Amino acid sequence: MKRALQLAKNGLGVTAPNPMVGAVIVLNNRIIGEGYTSAYGGPHAEVNAINSVKNKSDLIKATLYVTLEPCSHYGKTPPCADLIIKHNIPNVVIGTMDPHDKVKGKGIARLKNAGCNVTIGFLEEACLEHHKRFITFQQKQRPYIILKWAETMDGFIAPLPPKRDEEPKPYWISNTFSRQLVHKWRSEEQAILVGTNTVLEDNPKLNVRDWTGKSPIRVIIDRNLKIQGNYHIYDKSVKTIIFTEVEDASKQFADIDFETIDFSKNVPEQICRTLHKKNIISILIEGGAQTLQSFIDSNLWDEARIFTGQNTFGEGLKAPKSNGKLHETLKIDSDLLNIYKND
Ligand SMILES: NC(=O)C1=CN([C@@H]2O[C@H](COP(=O)(O)OP(=O)(O)OC[C@H]3O[C@@H](n4cnc5c(N)ncnc54)[C@H](OP(=O)(O)O)[C@@H]3O)[C@@H](O)[C@H]2O)C=CC1
Ligand SMILES: Nc1c(N[C@@H]2O[C@H](COP(=O)(O)O)[C@@H](O)[C@H]2O)[nH]c(=O)[nH]c1=O
Numbered sequence: 001m002k003r004a005l006q007l008a009k010n011g012l013g014v015t016a017p018n019p020m021v022g023a024v025i026v027l028n029n030r031i032i033g034e035g036y037t038s039a040y041g042g043p044h045a046e047v048n049a050i051n052s053v054k055n056k057s058d059l060i061k062a063t064l065y066v067t068l069e070p071c072s073h074y075g076k077t078p079p080c081a082d083l084i085i086k087h088n089i090p091n092v093v094i095g096t097m098d099p100h101d102k103v104k105g106k107g108i109a110r111l112k113n114a115g116c117n118v119t120i121g122f123l124e125e126a127c128l129e130h131h132k133r134f135i136t137f138q139q140k141q142r143p144y145i146i147l148k149w150a151e152t153m154d155g156f157i158a159p160l161p162p163k164r165d166e167e168p169k170p171y172w173i174s175n176t177f178s179r180q181l182v183h184k185w186r187s188e189e190q191a192i193l194v195g196t197n198t199v200l201e202d203n204p205k206l207n208v209r210d211w212t213g214k215s216p217i218r219v220i221i222d223r224n225l226k227i228q229g230n231y232h233i234y235d236k237s238v239k240t241i242i243f244t245e246v247e248d249a250s251k252q253f254a255d256i257d258f259e260t261i262d263f264s265k266n267v268p269e270q271i272c273r274t275l276h277k278k279n280i281i282s283i284l285i286e287g288g289a290q291t292l293q294s295f296i297d298s299n300l301w302d303e304a305r306i307f308t309g310q311n312t313f314g315e316g317l318k319a320p321k322s323n324g325k326l327h328e329t330l331k332i333d334s335d336l337l338n339i340y341k342n343d
């Protein structure tokens with residue numbers, strides 16, 4: 001199962017909204033097949049693992065280890081449970097159950113009905129952590145939410161205007177290694193979100209440049225369409241969604257997906273609902289303070305990844321306040337990285 005989890009990580013950032021599953025086939029304590037979920041729409045891990053077995057007749061004595069319950073429904077591909085049954089694999093060891101409405105134990109039942117020997121919950125904690133995005137999306141009907149910001153040693157995320165350039169651009173607090181790590185994180189999530197002031201003051205690109213991989217879908221909050229002009233978010237390089245209260249915004253910018261919401265009601269909740277409808281299973285929220293705080297106050301977050309740089313501002317824009325449990329502390333060269341979890 002450890003090997004299956006290792007393989008499954010190859011799907012990070014490419015299988016979504018499907019889960020990134022890993023599968024290993026073992027015969028007489030030797031691995032005879034391996035697979036992981038292909039990019040979205042492609043074959044599932046079990047299919048790739050079975051296809052990789054040289055001698056298919058070995059399957060009738062083998063054990064399949066899989067990080068998530070095999071599917072039992074026709075999606076973009078046929079059910080994996082049926083393929084396992086077709087090849088007469090006698091033993092199936094499952095990391096954790098699939099909470100997807102169309103599966104939820106049906107894959108396991110199908111295997112058991114066909115006479116398969118099924119073990120459920122093997123290395124379950126690690127499998128739950130690995131499938132956190134998919135599981136949160138299915139169970140909470142919203143994306144897995146990762147908050148991220150960089151603060152000074154005295155708790156500020158931006159200095160006062162005199163310290164800023166005229167031209168909108170980010171004021172870097174974290175070091176270049178941390179910033180590269182953020183690009184890796186961007187490649188792992190399906191979407192990235194920032195508030196209006198962050199676009200106006202930083203003109204961020206919000207893409208993956210210092211790492212390889214796909215850039216996330218941009219999600220921007222812009223109630224009154226204050227962001228006008230040549231901002232990077234309008235460069236059409238990636239799909240962009242803007243939450244606004246303006247009704248007919250798409251008339252002005254045909255290539256942008258405008259979502260009209262009611263700003264007198266809870267904004268993070270409405271954003272989550274819309275992103276769920278759009279099948280976005282994970283999002284990185286990069287700021288600014290007001291945007292981050294509104295998700296914290298609505299209890300709509302799962303992880304907070306907070307860098308502390310070496311500098312102090314004395315005065316400026318205060319960092320958000322969160323109440324999560326410290327999960328991990330890392331040193332990224334001169335920066336400190338604290339990861340909190342909301343559980
Ligand atoms: N160090 C770091 O990691 C980061 C620093 N920054 C810095 O932070 C600053 C911007 O932060 P901040 O001023 O807090 O602004 P934000 O970027 O959070 O934008 C806030 C604005 O977005 C809209 N908005 C955001 N969330 C909501 C919500 N839940 N409900 C309604 N409207 C919402 C509102 O627009 P409206 O007023 O139109 O209603 C609000 O005024 C910049 O200076 C930037 O450089 C930004 C990101 C990261
Ligand atoms: N200042 C600051 C951050 N700022 C965030 O990065 C965004 C810039 O993105 P890009 O234009 O793609 O490089 C910016 O708008 C804000 O959301 N991030 C950090 O890791 N550390 C920092 O010190």
Ligand SMILES: [Zn+2]
Pocket residue numbers: 044045046070071072078079080081
């Ligand atoms: Zn499947």
